[in-house]
Amino acid sequence: MLPTEERAAASAVARPGRRSRRDWLWGYGLIAPMALGLAVFYLWPIVQTLYLSFTESGMFGGQTWVGLDNFAGLFGDEEMLGALRNTLLYSVLVLIGVPLSIVVAALLNVPGLRGLGVYRTLYFLPVVTMPAAVGLTWRYLYNGDFGLINYLLGQAGIDGPYWVSDPEFAIYAVAVVGIWSSLGYNAVLFLAGLQGIPKHYYEAAAIDGAGRLRQFFRITLPLLTPTTFFVVVITLINALQVFDLVYLMIDTKSPALAGSRTIVYFFYEQGFVQNSRGYAAAIAVVLLALILVLTAIQFRLQKRWVHYE
Incomplete structure (x- = not known):
C-alpha cells in the first residue's frame, strides 16, 4: 500500500x-x-x-450537380493546358531569383560595408510596394514605343521588341518582374540565415587556408540549406498563384495573353468574366492539388539535400 x-x-x-x-x-x-x-x-x-467544383451554375443562380464533368472538361481544354504550361514556365523562371538572392544577401553581409542600411532598404522596397504600382510601372518600362528599356537599348543600337505585346517575350517579361519583386524578401531571409552561421567555422577555415570563395561553397551554402529549402517552397507556391502581374501588364485583347495566361488568370476569366463558377472552382481545386503535390515532393526531397547542424 x-x-x-x-x-x-x-x-x-x-x-x-x-x-x-x-x-x-x-x-x-x-x-x-x-x-x-x-x-x-x-x-x-x-x-x-x-x-x-462538382456543380454547374445556372444563368440566374443555383447549382446543378454534374459530377466529374468539370474536371474532364479541364483536361481537354487547350486554354487550361496552355495556362498550366505558362504557370510552370513562370515558376521555373522565378526560381532563378533564389540563387540571385543568396548572392545579394552575401554581399549585404560583408562586414564594414558602408551604407548597409540604405542597400537593405532599397532591396526591400519592392516587397512593400503595392502590386498595382509595380505592374503598371513595369508595363510603362516595357512599352515598345516609348518605354525606358527600349530607349536605352536604342541608345546602344539595339531595336527592342514589344515586350508585353509579343507572345514570345511576354511570359519572360513578367517573370523578370516576379524575380525583381521577390528578390528583396528572399535576400532578407538569406541574410538572417547568414547571420545565424557561427563565425568560428569561417575562422577555422581561414586558418586552414580556405579563401572566401571556398568558404562560401564549403560552409555558407551547406549551412544555408534549411533557409534555401524554405525560400524555394514559398517562392514556388507564390509563383503558382501569380495573377496580378499578368492582369496589370498584359492587355486583355493582346495576342500575348495566350502566351502568358496563368492558371489563376484563367480561373478569373471563367469565374468572374464568363460566370462559370463550377468550372472556375474545378480550376481552383486543380491548382490546390498541384501546389500540394509539388510541396509534398519538395518535403520528400528535403532529407536528401537539407543539412541541419
Missing part, C-alpha cells in the same frame, strides 16, 4: 485538478478566435469550392 501523501500525489497526476481544467479552458479560449477565423475564412471556403 502506498502512503497517503504518495497516493494523493499519484491521483493528482492521473486526474487533472480544478486549476488544471481552468488552464485548459483558458488555453482553448485564447486560441478560439484564431481557430474560428481559420474555419470561417480558410476551411469553409475550401469546402465550398470543393462542392462547387
